[in-house]
Amino acid sequence: MLDTTTQPPSVGLSTVPRYAGWIGRAARSGLYRHTIGLLVESRRVRLAVLAGVPLVWIAMLHIGPILQMANISLLANYPPQPDKSSEYTLANYALFFSDRLYFLPFVRSLIFAAVVTISTLVIVYPVAYYVAKIVQPKNRMRALLLLLIPFWAGELIRTFSVIMLLANRGALNVLLREFGFIDRPIPMLYTFFSLSFGVIYLLALYMLLPLYSAIEKIPTPLIQAAADLGAGPFQRFRRVILPLSKDGIVSGCSLVYLTAVGVFAAPLLLGGPNSVIFPEVIATLFHGSNDKWPEGAAFSMIMLVVSLTTVGLFMRVVGGRSVRLM
Amino acid sequence: MRTYFNDLPKTALGASYWIFAVYLVLPLALMMAMSFKDANFIAFPIGNWTLSWYGKVIQDKQFLEASLYSIGIALATTISATIIGVWIALLVSAENIWGKAVIFALACLPAVVPGLINAISMRIFIRAVDIPTGTFAIILAHTVHAVPFVVIMVLTRLRSMPANLVDAARDLGADPFIAFLRVTIPYLMPALFGGMIFCVLTSIDDFVRTFFLGGYQPTLPMLIFAKVQGGMSPEINAMATIVLVVTTAVGLYAEHFTRRSRS
Numbered sequence: 001m002l003d004t005t006t007q008p009p010s011v012g013l014s015t016v017p018r019y020a021g022w023i024g025r026a027a028r029s030g031l032y033r034h035t036i037g038l039l040v041e042s043r044r045v046r047l048a049v050l051a052g053v054p055l056v057w058i059a060m061l062h063i064g065p066i067l068q069m070a071n072i073s074l075l076a077n078y079p080p081q082p083d084k085s086s087e088y089t090l091a092n093y094a095l096f097f098s099d100r101l102y103f104l105p106f107v108r109s110l111i112f113a114a115v116v117t118i119s120t121l122v123i124v125y126p127v128a129y130y131v132a133k134i135v136q137p138k139n140r141m142r143a144l145l146l147l148l149i150p151f152w153a154g155e156l157i158r159t160f161s162v163i164m165l166l167a168n169r170g171a172l173n174v175l176l177r178e179f180g181f182i183d184r185p186i187p188m189l190y191t192f193f194s195l196s197f198g199v200i201y202l203l204a205l206y207m208l209l210p211l212y213s214a215i216e217k218i219p220t221p222l223i224q225a226a227a228d229l230g231a232g233p234f235q236r237f238r239r240v241i242l243p244l245s246k247d248g249i250v251s252g253c254s255l256v257y258l259t260a261v262g263v264f265a266a267p268l269l270l271g272g273p274n275s276v277i278f279p280e281v282i283a284t285l286f287h288g289s290n291d292k293w294p295e296g297a298a299f300s301m302i303m304l305v306v307s308l309t310t311v312g313l314f315m316r317v318v319g320g321r322s323v324r325l326m
Numbered sequence: 327m328r329t330y331f332n333d334l335p336k337t338a339l340g341a342s343y344w345i346f347a348v349y350l351v352l353p354l355a356l357m358m359a360m361s362f363k364d365a366n367f368i369a370f371p372i373g374n375w376t377l378s379w380y381g382k383v384i385q386d387k388q389f390l391e392a393s394l395y396s397i398g399i400a401l402a403t404t405i406s407a408t409i410i411g412v413w414i415a416l417l418v419s420a421e422n423i424w425g426k427a428v429i430f431a432l433a434c435l436p437a438v439v440p441g442l443i444n445a446i447s448m449r450i451f452i453r454a455v456d457i458p459t460g461t462f463a464i465i466l467a468h469t470v471h472a473v474p475f476v477v478i479m480v481l482t483r484l485r486s487m488p489a490n491l492v493d494a495a496r497d498l499g500a501d502p503f504i505a506f507l508r509v510t511i512p513y514l515m516p517a518l519f520g521g522m523i524f525c526v527l528t529s530i531d532d533f534v535r536t537f538f539l540g541g542y543q544p545t546l547p548m549l550i551f552a553k554v555q556g557g558m559s560p561e562i563n564a565m566a567t568i569v570l571v572v573t574t575a576v577g578l579y580a581e582h583f584t585r586r587s588r589s
Contacts (some may be wrong), residue, residue: 014571027504036501046502051423054433056412057481062435063472067449124340135340143343145581150350152577156529156547160554161353164360164368164563171356201353204346233335254438262440264534265547269540279442286446286538293556297450304443311438 066304073297092298102281102299110280112307113190113260114200114275117253120207123200124252128211129241133220144212152207159266162198163189190272198270203259207252214248215241250318254311278303335543359505361563368558379564388549389565397548399461400529403468407525408518410469411476416510418477419484437474444471445538460541467535472528476521483517510586516584523580527573 021176026032038045072078076089096102127147129301135143150158165171166188173185188194226236264279271277285296364374383389417423418430436444448467449459457463491513495505511518533547540548544570555560 024476036503039502047423050413050417050420053410054417054429057473058414058432059409059452060431061466062432065451066435066439069443069447070448072450123346126339127346130339130343134336141585145345147350148581149574149577150354152527152574153354153570154527154547154573155556156550157357157529158354160550160562160566161357163554163558164356165353167368169368171352201350258438258440262442262444262534264442264445264537265551269551282442283537284444288451293450294334296446300443300446304439307440308438325428 010148012315014176024149051279059168069297070301072294073301074292078297092295093302095295096200096299099278105276106278106299106303108276109303111263112196112199112277112312113257113307116196116260119196119256120200120204120256121249121253124204124207124211128208128248129215132212132215133218133223147208148205155202156265158202159198159269162194162201162270166194166197190200190275192271192275193269193275194270195275199260199263202263202266203256206255206259210252210255211248214245246318250315254315257314258307261303334387334573355393357563358567358570361560361567363560363563366559368560368563378391379560380568382561383564383568386561386565388544392544392546392549393569395461395543396530398429398467399464399527399545402465403472403523403529404522406465407476408522411521412480412518413478414473414512415480415484430481433477434468434474437478440533441471442484445535448535449538458541459539461543464536464545467539468525468529468532471532471535472525475528479517479521479524480514483514487513520580520584523576527577530573 029264039049073092074090076087076091093154096106131140131143131147153161163170167173168185168187168189170189172188173182176182177185222244223236223240226240231239262279263277264283267275267280271280278299282296282299285292285299351519359372360368361379362375362377363372364376364378406503407576414429414433418426423429439447448463451478452459452463452466457466483556487510491509492505496502500508532545534550536545536548537551544552550562550566550569553565
């Protein structure tokens with residue numbers, strides 16, 4: 001990047017006096033000149049300056065917490081207490097598989113996330129296609145913006161707004177009763193329905209953006225050529241559009257799935273006793289009066305590994321060539 | 327007949343777009359409408375309309391404190407995430423660095439770890455290194471969450487930067503630091519701006535990390551959450567509407583700015 005081995009360091013400082021004020025004084029100071037001289041002369045110093053902070057940050061805060069979580073998940077007791085053993089054990093993992101109270105919500109969580117992902121894909125795909133291919137290019141940004149604005153509202157406010165719609169005296173029930181379809185309100189809130197409705201509402205954007213950018217890249221002449229060669233709408237979709245938007249489908253589904261697995265505020269507000277999913281179970285282990293960190297850490301590890309492997313396998317099987325996060 | 331069949335998919339797609347748009351906007355519109363209801367409870371139909379809930383919210387000291395607290399955390403998060411994100415992006419984009427792909431993958435790690443796990447692992451981490459729960463812990467967790475997105479945005483921009491721009495500046499006599507300050511940073515500005523807006527909005531929005539790492543002082547989402555859980559009144563709607571309008575204004579401004587700078 002900074003290949004200046006042929007230049008003497010002193011040449012590099014000729015523009016510095018142009019700066020006035022304290023910046024100029026700092027730039028003309030001996031310390032600054034000395035530091036910059038080191039930077040220009042030695043590739044090793046340059047590399048250390050460039051790599052030091054990022055590597056320490058990544059090691060400490062991106063990897064460190066997960067390693068520490070893995071560590072605690074193997075402990076019999078945490079924090080270590082004098083009268084109890086603090087040996088390494090697999091008991092916390094065994095507990096997960098032996099107790100239905102933990103195992104069932106976990107399975108429920110995975111199925112829930114999968115259902116949410118597939119529903120979001122089915123709902124959002126035609127919308128993304130419409131914006132990317134049918135809306136006139138000059139109106140495209142506006143059409144996209146209309147869909148983006150609700151997402152600036154934030155997670156909690158959007159979750160709360162779903163309550164306005166689905167509550168017993170919410171808009172939907174009142175409307176249905178007004179038209180005489182029902183006598184008493186349908187209890188929609190605090191069920192799996194309200195939870196899925198809310199989570200799809202929260203995560204649709206993560207599907208929309210990757211799909212939109214993938215579909216937009218498909219050359220329109222290709223679709224027209226397929227039509228000229230006699231392919232009907234369904235065949236065009238199945239043989240041309242779908243394979244070419246695979247990258248968008250893979251990254252959209254991965255994003256939605258990973259977020260849906262770990263969704264936390266929505267189940268607290270929209271879920272009920274019959275729709276307890278795994279995040280709530282984990283949270284009680286950390287927040288309840290009983291401090292059960294090792295169990296909680298073990299369960300978190302299980303959830304992390306399983307959700308990442310699921311997504312990894314999905315990417316492998318569907319095989320997006322260049323899978324990117326954004 | 328033929329044109330009818332040709333137009334059918336187009337009409338259906340258009341309908342799907344508009345149904346989806348209504349689906350996105352309707353709950354929020356209902357929520358805003360409810361903030362004008364002249365009664366102590368949330369229920370449709372609205373009946374009498376009033377502005378008194380807004381008066382109440384504006385005088386609510388708790389709301390004001392929580393807003394300022396959230397904004398402070400968001401600004402601190404933005405500054406630290408931008409500095410670290412740019413630094414990592416520069417490292418990854420530099421040539422002749424061994425293991426670049428691994429560094430990039432690890433830099434993106436917090437973006438693929440589910441939010442809850444992220445929050446829990448940070449909670450465990452700060453206990454291990456003796457950082458108390460509270461403001462600093464929240465900022466740290468928000469920064470960890472925001473860094474990958476800044477890295478990706480800055481990297482995308484860096485890749486489109488002509489390599490000889492910095493070389494030219496160096497040939498003209500700028501030292502590496504001045505070249506970085508006066509050539510690289512201005513070129514990165516659109517990506518930096520986008521990244522900063524992203525940091526502010528995600529930090530102000532964040533619930534799960536604050537839930538696990540926060541102290542006794544509530545941030546805005548924590549306050550709204552507590553109010554929703556403990557008895558609902560249209561006051562929450564007024565509060566949420568104010569937050570919604572402000573964040574949307576920030577988002578629209580950012581969108582306007584990035585589009586203008588692109589063209």
